[in-house]
Structures are given as structure tokens and as C-alpha cells.
Amino acid sequence: MAIDIVPPLIAAQLNYLVTHCPFSVKVENMWSGGKNTALLDRFSLVIPFCLDYIKWDVIYNALYPLAAPDVIFGAEDEKFRPYKAIGDASDSKSLKxxxxxxxxxxxxxxxxxxxxxxxxxxxxxxxxxxxVDDDRLKFEISTMLSREGIEMSLSSNIDKPEEVKFAVPLLDLDLNKMVAGSTWRHQQKIYLQVIYPVGRKYSSAPSAPRLKLVSSPELRAVFSIDDFRLPSWLDGMCMAEYLPNLEDMLESQIKDAVSSIESRRKLIMALAPLFGRPVEADPVFCRKATFLSSSGVFTFMVHVAIPLQFPKQQPSLILQSSQHFNSQGLPIKSPVTTEYPWSPRWETSDMAERIFDFIVDECLNFKKYCNESFVQNR
Amino acid sequence: MNDLPIHKIQISGTTLASILHRLFSSSGDIHGLLLGHVSFSTTISLSDDNYSTADSASSSSPAADGPTLTATITDFLSIPCHFPLPLQHNNPSSVLLGWFSGRQKTPLRPSLKDSTTTLSLCSSASYHFTPQNSLHPLSLPPSLFLLLSSPFHEQLIHTHEYKAFQYRNSTDSFDPKSLDIINIGPSFRSHYDSFSPISPFPSMTCDLRGPNAMAEDEKAETLVGIKRGLKDQKELDLCAEGFEIGRLNKLMGSDASNYTAELEHLYDKMLVKLDSLARLVEKSSSKVLEQENHNMKLRYKVAGLE
Structure with a gap:
């Protein structure tokens, strides 16, 4: 079989889609609809929706390069008829x-x-x-709708009870702008996922919805939502009461997280006069830096990984030899070390000095360790 | 009420096989029209088995409380899918029942195009038809949709996947329906009870010169039209060479046995004609193939693949 190729016209459209889309679109697999050709003209798009993914198959026809594509929606969306109402709608021009x-x-x-x-x-x-015929749900929707960008979906699996899922975007902050120099391509957001079981008519008090905080994955470099504890849901509460409190808490924690970037940057800057300029450093989130150092003729690298909870948590250190290699030809590294004197109350310059002092002692042990394993490998 | 559920869809094995063959032999995706008829039948399938009748009576199947609506697909038209559906079919003996879409290697679910096409077919009143043996005046939309696909992975045994649907306007849904495949054979005898061997004469566009030339004259044809007619007639005559009616007359009657040689001569000539016809078809097919390949090259050029 010939090499699989994507016809240029299709490739151009796909490229444009993937690079310009405001949300991240994934092309899951590509296949060819032709029997004799190996032109890849069909593919599945994985599109984020309501903190979940929907998969649509796009069907081009390589044999008829100018023909319009077709789209096959997911199996559970059989009743989705995007252009059904257009024929008789008055605003047919705007939605052609x-x-x-x-x-x-x-x-x-x-x-x-x-x-x-x-x-x-x-x-x-x-x-x-x-x-959906559910009074509580109707009330929640009417009070929440003033918020922009809410997405919702109804899951109707045969083997599971009906649920309504909401993705509520939290905080009207532009996180991309808050983190100076971030190279995020997509807008970073934190969402609250709310799942309501659809109430049966005769059930007693409505149960609490299932709540979960979800963030865009790149945000983890600055703020970990796993460290955030959701306020508890009180009986008889509604979303409109719950959200402001949650947002206040979240906002202050995010501000802390952003200011923590600065303190990490200061630490890296304080380490520089002692170790020399870092060989490599993360300039945006300041989560890691690597320094080249030596003790006598023994040269090694120091990898410093700075946690999000800095300065409460101390940086973890790894030493890597530039002269010793293991049997696989990889440079020998020390285990991750966090066992050295530390206090969050120290000045940044103190912290840097303590780390330096620790490395001065530790590198001798590491050199011994390297030499031993090096000899073993001979 | 024009949204009646169709209880049964019948298709002859050869028709289905032919559609599948079209999809399999075409290099791309195809689509086309499904033609046939829809009829009411009030016959209740009587069974000796008491249990089964009790079952059907207790179940709320629509067959139990009224005449069943059966659609029979007798014919189809197919074209590559980048052409629009040829909605003007001139086959007076059948009605437009719906359409089909054959896509290579795709999931068997109606796509965006499938649903919009079906919706627009069903919503246009000009395609509505009246079923046979209908007790009330009734018009049904061409709501059938047959979806065909080839499997995703090449297999040693060729399989074809297909699914039939009826689009219901009231619920806005594609209801999956089973296809009854009707073949010839003793077990299918009952299906041919209402069979009437009437076939329409194919409509030919060429003019027949002859006794009613007067009537033709009334139409005040243009010179070009007459010329073309004459040319067509000449071609027809060429085909019928050696088969003049006068000669054929000799084969009838008491002294037909004397003309065995004549008959054999005619037969030979027929064979020669068939042979030359087959050659003609072969030649034209190779020309068509050549043109197809040329078109393919042009399309590749358009797609920027060269």
C-alpha cells in the first residue's frame, strides 16, 4: 500500500482548524474511504464540550475534492438536527x-x-x-442563566438514571493575563462541574448535586485545583447561593498562587550568584531550574524543582553527574532529596545559601555514589 | 395524518444485492433513490398455533389493530454522491419511497447530510404519494432511508452493512426498520400472490414514422427535429435489419416447418448482431473507463495531488 497522505485541500482545512480553534480540538484517527487510494479523507474530531468530549466523524471524499464534507454525530445525539429549523426560521440569513x-x-x-x-x-x-420536568432544575437554570458561558448537557443512558450536567465557568478573571509571560494558547479557566440527578416525582428532599472543580490542564503549572477544598453544600441550598462564596475563596487562592510565582522567581535569582547562571530555567512559572556546578574536577548538575506551595514546601533537589554513566549510557542521578534544613520564614537569600551549603556537603556523597556504581558497571 | 408507521419493508434479494454491488464497485460514496410501492394489506396471518395468535392479540403491535402498511422496494437509481439526487424519475409504475446513502467505511448512523436530505424530501409535498388499497385518501412522504457501508477493516470475507430507517416527522426520529429480503423460491411463494406480470414499455424518445405521421405533422416540428427523427429511425431500421415483418410472417402457419433453414438463418444473424453488440458495449465501456481515469486525473489535479 502506498504511503498514506492527506489530500492538500483537506490538510489545509484541518491545519487551520487545529491551530485557530479557541478550544483544543483533537484529531483522533484518520482513515481512507477509497478502496484503491490511500488518501486519508475521513477523520474523527474530539471536541471538548461541557467538561466532556464529543466525537464527530468528518467525512470528506478524496475522489471528489471539491465536494462538501459530511458529519456524523455521536450515537447518543441521533436527534441533533443542526439545520432543521433553518428552513422556516425568520433569521435564516444569519444561520445558513x-x-x-x-x-x-x-x-x-x-x-x-x-x-x-x-x-x-x-x-x-x-x-x-x-x-426536563424537574422543579429544582428549572429553578437552578433560571437563577444561573445570567452567568455567561454555562454549558449543560443531559445524559440519557439506558442503564444509568438521567443526569443533568452543568459546566459553570468560575471567576471573571483573565488568568492568561494574570500570569505574566504565559504562552498558553487557549484561555485558561476553572469550571465547577455540577451534576444533578433528575428527580423522580415522588422523591423527598432533593439530594445534593455532585460537585467537582475542573481546570484546563495547563493551569496546573500555576495552581492545582486538587489542593482546593470545596465548601460544603448545605441542605436546601441552591447554586446562586453557593457560587459567590466559592468564587471568593478561589480568587484569593489563585492570587496567592500567582504571587507565589514571584517568590519562586526570587529564589532562582538568589541561587544564581552562588551557583552561577542557571543552565536552564522555567521563566514563566518558575517551577524548575538547573545549575551546572563542580567540586574540584567533579562536574555535576543540580536540578531544583520548586513546588506550588513554595515557600511552605521546600524545593526538591536532584544531582546529576556529567561524568558518570550507568550501564544504559544514561547519566547517573541522585534520588530526589528534600531532607535538608528548611524554614519557610527565612529570607530568600538565606534559603539559597542553605541549599548551596547542603549541596557542597552532599556532592561529595554523590561523587562517591557515582564512582561506586561506575566501577560496578565496568 | 401522513406520518403512519410502515410496518414492513420488503426488498427483493437481487435489488439489494444490486445496490450493494454498486457501492462495492464504486470507488467512492454513492447515493440514490429508492422506488417501489406502498400498500395496505388487511390479511391477517392465520396460524394454527393458538399461542401465537393470543400473543399478537395481547401485544399492542400496530398490526393487530389495523391494516398493515408494507413498503416494497422494487427499483433504485444510483449516482456518485457528489451529484445531487436526480429527483425527476419518470417511472410511472413506482413511486419515490425514499433514498439511500452508501458510504465507505463509516459508522451506520444517519449523518448531517442524511438527515437534512431526508427532512427536505419528507417536507416537500410534491413527493408525497398515495398508497395502494388505501381506504381513506392518504398521502405519505418518501420517508424511507437505507444506509449502507463497507466495513472499516479489510476482511477476507466481504461483508456489507446496511440499516433501514423510516423517518417519523411526529417524533423527529429515524426509526430503525428491518428489511425483509424476498427471494424466489417455494418459501417465498406467498409474496407473489399479488404479483401481476405487467411491465411498462420503456419510454423511447425517438419518433415512430408511420401511419400516424399526420398527427406528428400537427406538432409543427422544426427542421432539426425532423432530421434527428429520421436519423433515429435509420438507426432503428439498422437494428431490425433482416427482421422485416413480412419475412417473419412466413414463420407462422401450416408451412412453417419448411422454413427451418430460414429460421436458422435468422438465428445466425441474431447471434452475429448480438456479438457485434457485445463488442460495441465492450468498446464503449473501455472508452468510459478511459474517460473516468482521465476525470480522476483531473480531479487529483484540482485537489493538488500532482
Whole structure:
């Protein structure tokens, strides 16, 4: 079989989609619809929605390069008819089915199609949730709707009871701007996932919703939501009461996390006069730095990993020899060390000096350790 | 009420096989129209087995409380899927029941295009039809949808996947339906009870010159039209060479036995004609293939693959 290739017109559209999309789209697999050709013209897109993923198959036709693609939605979305109401709707101009006047030479087409379909899907799920006959849910929706960007979906598995999922974006802060010099391509956000079981008519008091904090994965470099404890949900509470308190707590913790970047930066800067300029350092989140150091003729590297809870938690250190290698040809490293004198109340320059003093002693042990394992490998 | 559920969809084995073959032999995706008829049948399948009748009576199946609606797919039209569906079919003996979509290596779920096409077919009143043996005036939309696909992975044994649906406007859903495959054979005899061997004469566009030339004249044809008609007639005559009616007359009657040689001669000529026809088909097929390959090259060029 010939080498699989993506036809250029399709590749251009796919590239544009992946690089320009405001949310992260993944292309899961690509396959060829032709029998004789190995042109990859069909693929699955994994699109984030409501803190979950939806998978849509996009079907191009390599044999007819100018024909519009087709989309197959997920198995549970059989009733999603994005362009059904358009025929008779009055605002038909604003929502035109883009597949009717498709132009495959325009690389932005797939991008705008996916964006539009996702918006329509959001509206479709919202409509489904609003049709659920549950008084508490109706109340929650009416009080929450003033918030922008809420996504919701109704899960209707046969083997599971019906649930309504909300993804509530928290904090009206631009986290990308708060972290100076961040290179995040997508807007960082923290969401509260709220899952309501759909109440049966005769159940007594409504049970508490399942709550979970979810953040965009890149945010972990600055703030770990796992360290955040959600305030407890009181009986008879509603979202509108719960959210402000949660947001206040979250905001102060995020501000701490952002200011913690500065203290980490100061530590790296304080280490520089002692060890010399770092060979490598994380300039944005200041989570790690590597210094080249020597003791006599023994040269080694010091990897400093600074935790999010700095200065409460001390940095962990790893030494790596630049002269000794193990049997696999990899440089010999020391185990992670956090066992050295530390106090969060020290000045940053004190901390740096203590680390330096510790390394001065420790490197001799490490040299011995290297020599021993080096001899063993001979 | 034009959203009646269709209880049964029948298709002859050859028709289904032919659709599957079209998909399998085409290099890309195809789609097309499903033609046939829909009829009410009030026949209740009587069974000696008491239990089964009791079952069907107790279950709330729609068959129990009224005449069943059966759709029979007798014919189809197929084209590559980048062309629009040819909605003007001129086959007076069948109605448009719905359409089919054959896609290579895709999940068997109606796609965005499938649902929009079905919706627009069903919503356009001009495609609605009246079922046979209908007791009330009734018009049904062409709501059938047949989805075909080839398997994702190459297998030693070729399998074809297909699923039939009826689109229901009232619930806005594609209801999966089973396809009854009707073959010829003793076990399918009952299906041919209502069979009537009437086949429409294919509509030919060429003019027949002859006794009713007067009627033709009334149409005040253009010169070009007449010329073309004459040319068509000449071609027809060429095909019928050696088969003049007068000659055929000799084969009838009491002295037909004397004309065995004549008959054999005719037969030979027929064979020669068939042979030349087959050659013609072969030649034109290779030309079509050549053109297809050329088109493919052009399409590749358009796609920037060269």
C-alpha cells in the first residue's frame, strides 16, 4: 500500500482548524474511504464540550475534492438536527447551512463549520435540559442563566438514571493575563462541574448535586485545583447561593498562587550568584531550574524543582553527574532529596545559601555514589 | 395524518444485492433513490398455533389493530454522491419511497447530510404519494432511508452493512426498520400472490414514422427535429435489419416447418448482431473507463495531488 497522505485541500482545512480553534480540538484517527487510494479523507474530531468530549466523524471524499464534507454525530445525539429549523426560521440569513455553498479551497471552512456546529449543539443540549420536568432544575437554570458561558448537557443512558450536567465557568478573571509571560494558547479557566440527578416525582428532599472543580490542564503549572477544598453544600441550598462564596475563596487562592510565582522567581535569582547562571530555567512559572556546578574536577548538575506551595514546601533537589554513566549510557542521578534544613520564614537569600551549603556537603556523597556504581558497571 | 408507521419493508434479494454491488464497485460514496410501492394489506396471518395468535392479540403491535402498511422496494437509481439526487424519475409504475446513502467505511448512523436530505424530501409535498388499497385518501412522504457501508477493516470475507430507517416527522426520529429480503423460491411463494406480470414499455424518445405521421405533422416540428427523427429511425431500421415483418410472417402457419433453414438463418444473424453488440458495449465501456481515469486525473489535479 502506498504511503498514506492527506489530500492538500483537506490538510489545509484541518491545519487551520487545529491551530485557530479557541478550544483544543483533537484529531483522533484518520482513515481512507477509497478502496484503491490511500488518501486519508475521513477523520474523527474530539471536541471538548461541557467538561466532556464529543466525537464527530468528518467525512470528506478524496475522489471528489471539491465536494462538501459530511458529519456524523455521536450515537447518543441521533436527534441533533443542526439545520432543521433553518428552513422556516425568520433569521435564516444569519444561520445558513455552510455545507450548501461549500468551498473546499477556503482553508477556514472546516473551522467555521465546527465552531457553528458546536454552538448549535450547545443550544440543542440546553433545550433538552430545559425540557426536563424537574422543579429544582428549572429553578437552578433560571437563577444561573445570567452567568455567561454555562454549558449543560443531559445524559440519557439506558442503564444509568438521567443526569443533568452543568459546566459553570468560575471567576471573571483573565488568568492568561494574570500570569505574566504565559504562552498558553487557549484561555485558561476553572469550571465547577455540577451534576444533578433528575428527580423522580415522588422523591423527598432533593439530594445534593455532585460537585467537582475542573481546570484546563495547563493551569496546573500555576495552581492545582486538587489542593482546593470545596465548601460544603448545605441542605436546601441552591447554586446562586453557593457560587459567590466559592468564587471568593478561589480568587484569593489563585492570587496567592500567582504571587507565589514571584517568590519562586526570587529564589532562582538568589541561587544564581552562588551557583552561577542557571543552565536552564522555567521563566514563566518558575517551577524548575538547573545549575551546572563542580567540586574540584567533579562536574555535576543540580536540578531544583520548586513546588506550588513554595515557600511552605521546600524545593526538591536532584544531582546529576556529567561524568558518570550507568550501564544504559544514561547519566547517573541522585534520588530526589528534600531532607535538608528548611524554614519557610527565612529570607530568600538565606534559603539559597542553605541549599548551596547542603549541596557542597552532599556532592561529595554523590561523587562517591557515582564512582561506586561506575566501577560496578565496568 | 401522513406520518403512519410502515410496518414492513420488503426488498427483493437481487435489488439489494444490486445496490450493494454498486457501492462495492464504486470507488467512492454513492447515493440514490429508492422506488417501489406502498400498500395496505388487511390479511391477517392465520396460524394454527393458538399461542401465537393470543400473543399478537395481547401485544399492542400496530398490526393487530389495523391494516398493515408494507413498503416494497422494487427499483433504485444510483449516482456518485457528489451529484445531487436526480429527483425527476419518470417511472410511472413506482413511486419515490425514499433514498439511500452508501458510504465507505463509516459508522451506520444517519449523518448531517442524511438527515437534512431526508427532512427536505419528507417536507416537500410534491413527493408525497398515495398508497395502494388505501381506504381513506392518504398521502405519505418518501420517508424511507437505507444506509449502507463497507466495513472499516479489510476482511477476507466481504461483508456489507446496511440499516433501514423510516423517518417519523411526529417524533423527529429515524426509526430503525428491518428489511425483509424476498427471494424466489417455494418459501417465498406467498409474496407473489399479488404479483401481476405487467411491465411498462420503456419510454423511447425517438419518433415512430408511420401511419400516424399526420398527427406528428400537427406538432409543427422544426427542421432539426425532423432530421434527428429520421436519423433515429435509420438507426432503428439498422437494428431490425433482416427482421422485416413480412419475412417473419412466413414463420407462422401450416408451412412453417419448411422454413427451418430460414429460421436458422435468422438465428445466425441474431447471434452475429448480438456479438457485434457485445463488442460495441465492450468498446464503449473501455472508452468510459478511459474517460473516468482521465476525470480522476483531473480531479487529483484540482485537489493538488500532482
Amino acid at each position: 447551512n455552510p455545507l450548501t455553498d461549500w468551498n473546499n479551497r477556503d482553508p477556514t471552512r472546516l473551522f467555521s463549520l465546527v465552531l457553528q456546529l458546536r454552538e448549535l449543539y450547545k443550544a440543542y443540549q440546553k433545550k433538552r435540559v430545559e425540557e
